[in-house]
Amino acid sequence: MVEPREADGRTALKSRQFDIKEIGLVREVKGMVARIVGLPSCISGQLVTFSSGVLGMIMGYDLHEAHALILGDAAEIRTGEQVYGRAEPLRIPVGDAVIGRVVNALAEPMDGQGAIAYAAHYPIFRKAPGIMERVPIAKPLETGIKILDTMVPIGKGQRELILGDRMTGKTTLALDTILNQQGKGVTCIYCCIGRSYSTLARAVQHLTAGDAMGFTFIVAETAAAPPGRQFLVPYAACALGEYFMDQGKDVLIVFDDLTRHAWIHRQISLLLGRPPGREAYPGDMFYTHSQLLERAGALSPEKGGGSMTFLPIVETQQGDVTGHIPSNVISITDGQTYLSTPLFTEGFKPAIDLGLSVSRIGSKVQSSAMRDVSRPLRLEYLQFKELERVTKLRANLSEDMAKKLTAGAVLRELLIQDRSQPVPTEHQIVLFEAHRRGVLATRSIEEVRRFKREFFGFLQQKNPALVEALKVTQALTDQITARLTQAYAEFFKPEGVRPL
Ligand SMILES: Nc1ncnc2c1ncn2[C@@H]1O[C@H](COP(=O)(O)OP(=O)(O)OP(=O)(O)O)[C@@H](O)[C@H]1O
Ligand SMILES: [Mg+2]
Known part of the structure; x- marks a missing residue:
């Protein structure tokens, strides 16, 4: 039998009547990871607070100690410091007021425009909707990009990877797709993962100039942010998107980019002492990205009929689509759009290579004229x-x-x-x-x-x-x-x- 959606973290939270508060001690800090003794009932993904005020999240544990990812400045944490833990998964505030704003992985405003009046809390790691809660993808997501809409069409609820070398117009393609959602009732999220401030500023400028901030918001952790928060940011964007999806709305999320996310995950795993696999990425790299991308989809009318469409971006090296991360994400998503450097330099923009681009779902939902x-x-x-x-x-x-x-x-x-x-x-x-x-x-x-x-x-x-x-x-x-x-x-x- 398929479990009802309520069997996820949210009800677990509601049904957890007791309020465990445990105190542990920091035994060692290495990079962005703290080893803690004395949190016997901690769970993976739980929030902890160091006595210096810095937040952390439990990433793993063994018989004797828990390993926490530090979500603030690791330099503030000392060995022997106390750590307080509640047996609760990490949750972030969500709400309509976030539209038009720039927030970080903990949904805190970072645009200097004051506090945001949130409406609810959502867990950052949530189980993807089950099969009975989904419906097949039936509506097209109009990107406004001629090559995509005609030959690589995308459906609402689909995951379409945008992949290509550096400076081939990946971000521009995704942001232009957001611009085209003007007046179409789609809530858009641009999620910046470990990119530079200048990239983020360019994206904000692109969206503002295109008049898109009325239905868009940005969830960002730049390369300067603590790595723990860079790791969490795509999950936070998902949680914020799920709030809108649960209200029956259509959501579009751009992840810019998952290569950086994989790098951060690799760093964290190496610090946690997990064995490295191909290209030194940890063995659970595929799991990590599929967990994230499974959260896209179109919900059934009983669940409100909302949808989440993902446009993850992955950077390739020298056009090599067989690298570990590109090939992983290609196999998880429902199609890929490959942007090629030679086409870009030839002046064919957007530089989409049609021979390597495909959409496995969208063509079924094209309108008759378009088809x-x-x-x-x-x-x-x-x-x-x-x-x-x-x-x-x-x-x-x-x-x-x-x-x-x-x-x-x-x-x-x-x-x-x-x-x-x-x-x-x-x-x-x-x-x-x-x-x-x-x-x-x-x-x-x-x-x-x-x-x-x-x-x-x-x-x-x-x-x-x-x-x-x-x-x-x-x-x-x-x-x-x-x-x-x-x-x-x-x-x-x-x-x-x-x-x-
Ligand atoms: N369709 C287009 N027409 C004209 N110029 C474009 C087009 N697409 C992208 N560009 C220009 O190409 C440059 C690179 O674009 P963009 O930043 O989107 O690439 P990227 O692949 O995301 O790069 P990075 O690897 O840095 O993330 C930008 O200056 C952008 O303005
Ligand atoms: Mg880019």
């Missing part, structure tokens, strides 16, 4: 890339090849997208419908650029009802198709009214 226009795109684009490669050195091409190359170049131009400019779904549909019908096949790249830039505005001005109908139905009915054909012709009419 119609995007079905042939992937194969066409991959064939074009291959053709371009083999014909690079050949001067005289057959007519057929030349045609394919021109069509491919048009498609590439349509797919290129600048940062902070998410494209609404109905806009994407009219762009790719034009490509599908060959409207752009004979056009120069300049004309395609003009089409990409101006056509949707032109259509909105000329026929707002059509745009509205497309937005609502997301289907290419005969009537809509006929009107679109007319609009394409008018837009490209040589002597016709120049749009806008």
